[in-house]
Amino acid sequence: MEIIRFADIRPQPWRNGGGVTRELASHPKVASEQDGAWDWRVSIADVSKAGDFSEFPGMERVITIIDGELMLLTVDGSEHPLEKYRPFRFSGEAASSATLPTGDVRDLNVIAREGAFKGYTSIVEISKKRPHPVFEGQLAVLLEGKASVLPGAAEGEDPATGEAEELSRYDAVVGSDVRSPEISGRGFVAVISIDAV
Structure with missing residues (x-):
């Protein structure tokens, strides 16, 4: 992560x-x-x-x-x-x-x-109950609020394994499709997607 x-x-x-x-x-x-x-x-x-x-x-x-x-x-x-x-x-x-x-x-x-590439930005409200995954080709930036990120579970693992890390304002989480990190908390994140054309 x-x-x-x-x-x-x-x-x-x-x-x-x-x-x-x-x-x-x-x-x-x-x-x-x-x-x-x-x-x-x-x-x-x-x-x-x-x-x-x-x-x-x-x-x-x-x-x-x-x-x-x-x-x-x-x-x-x-x-x-x-x-x-x-x-x-x-x-x-x-x-x-x-x-x-x-x-x-x-x-x-x-x-x-x-x-070559197309960039997209979406503003997403995060919650404690439903962690927001960050996939390959994405970057999630904490804009306001309090949030932490967990490494996503690999196939066959229980969800929410691993150590949660606290995020500070404007910290960015790099996405992955292997163990997609999951952000939870209260506040807003910008989810940036960069797609190859």
Whole structure:
């Protein structure tokens, strides 16, 4: 079971210097986040001032506000109000900029190379009674609340074997089809799926 601890990730400046981002995962892992050599990337960005977004030619983006109330995103001249927990998809090569009418925001970004991968973000409420599995090709990020994760049971095993690990805010659980980890608790997680096209 793999957990990516948000507290261990060093913030990196945006390409255009307008903010900072923390990369949770990318593929291939050897590719530098700054040179755009990856085929997909999942990151969390802090947006503290209005301005232009970095362009990612040949990529498609899904952005979700995960802290703060509202960001006004202008994409190719058209304005889109982005509210908390409502994913929005747009072209990475579009001219895009943001204003912050209600103050700073933090957003979750899924960027994938068009024609090779497709990224999806779903916001899921978790419960203690029904653990939420995280499958191969998925990443689950704790957005708010209190949660723990158990390694899933292999075939023939009793469920809920192994040691539960507590999750902190923005920690990410890497999915698996062998022993799919299961998240339980109270709160919300973002389930990110990266599918090969």
